[in-house]
Amino acid sequence: MRTHFTLAALVLRLHGARLLPFEEAPHVHELVASLSHAARTAAPRLYSIRRSRPNAFSVGTRREAAIVLTTGAIRGLEEDAMAALLAHELAHIAQGHTPRATAVAVITTVIERAAGGLRRRAARAGLPPRDTATPRADGLKTASLRRLIARLHGLGTPARREFAADRFAARLLGDAEGLTGLLARLKERQGTADISALVD
Numbered sequence: 150m151r152t153h154f155t156l157a158a159l160v161l162r163l164h165g166a167r168l169l170p171f172e173e174a175p176h177v178h179e180l181v182a183s184l185s186h187a188a189r190t191a192a193p194r195l196y197s198i199r200r201s202r203p204n205a206f207s208v209g210t211r212r213e214a215a216i217v218l219t220t221g222a223i224r225g226l227e228e229d230a231m232a233a234l235l236a237h238e239l240a241h242i243a244q245g246h247t248p249r250a251t252a253v254a255v256i257t258t259v260i261e262r263a264a265g266g267l268r269r270r271a272a273r274a275g276l277p278p279r280d281t282a283t284p285r286a287d288g289l290k291t292a293s294l295r296r297l298i299a300r301l302h303g304l305g306t307p308a309r310r311e312f313a314a315d316r317f318a319a320r321l322l323g324d325a326e327g328l329t330g331l332l333a334r335l336k337e338r339q340g341t342a343d344i345s346a347l348v349d
Contacts, residue, residue, distance in 0.1 A: 156251050157208035157215060163258045166196040166217050173197075174223050177231065181216070184236055187321050190214075190243045197223060203230075207238040208251040214242045232322060240317035241306070250306045257301045264294055 160166075171178045178195060185192040193207065193214035200219035203226050207216050216238045226234065241247055 156255050157210075157213075157247075160208050160251060160254045160258060161196055161215065161217065163255075163262065164198050164217070166198045166215075169195040169197045169218065169223070176228065177218065177223060177235070180228070180232055180235055181239070184232070184239050184321055188239050188243045188317075190239065193239070193242060203234070205234050205238050206254075207241050207247050208254060209242070210248055211242055211245055214247060216242075233318065236318035236321045237314050239321070240314035241310070244310070244313060244317060246306060246310045246314065253301055253306075257298050260301075261294070261298060 169177070174195075174197075181195060182192050190211060191214070193209070193216045196215055196217045198217055198219055201221045202219060203222035205216055205218045205222055207214060209215050216235065218234075222231065222234060241250070
């Protein structure tokens, strides 16, 4: 269990997450406390990362968990949408989905950061990307990396777990149809996932 939370701390550090003080988002803290009580699980710590797209992810274990919210979610979501987002992440925590997702998150984050570091060093040295002769080839290489990251995320949180989290969240909120609509709208606002944002 301690190993999983150590991995969670690594994920938080890699993404530059910081603790979200109560006074900065009291409504979010109150929602988490209420939903955690309903889910019969310990309230997770709340963190924030600087991203414009509204999103969230959870790491850790059922006993020691954290939910990370983007600044776009904190500032831009109405209460019903925030409740849907938090309920979904709490569902992952309550159902024990987060330990595996956390381990996979470490792997995907390290891969993405390493690839980005190599590209930056090559650019500073004035070198073309390795085995890349054309902009089209460079684009294909980037697309391949994104597909790899997406597949790894799928291993961390398979579709069946996403569906299970949705069902659990619907019970928490007491509105399955409303939850489905809210989550669908959130996906639209998120747009194309940024692999550095650890989108679930």
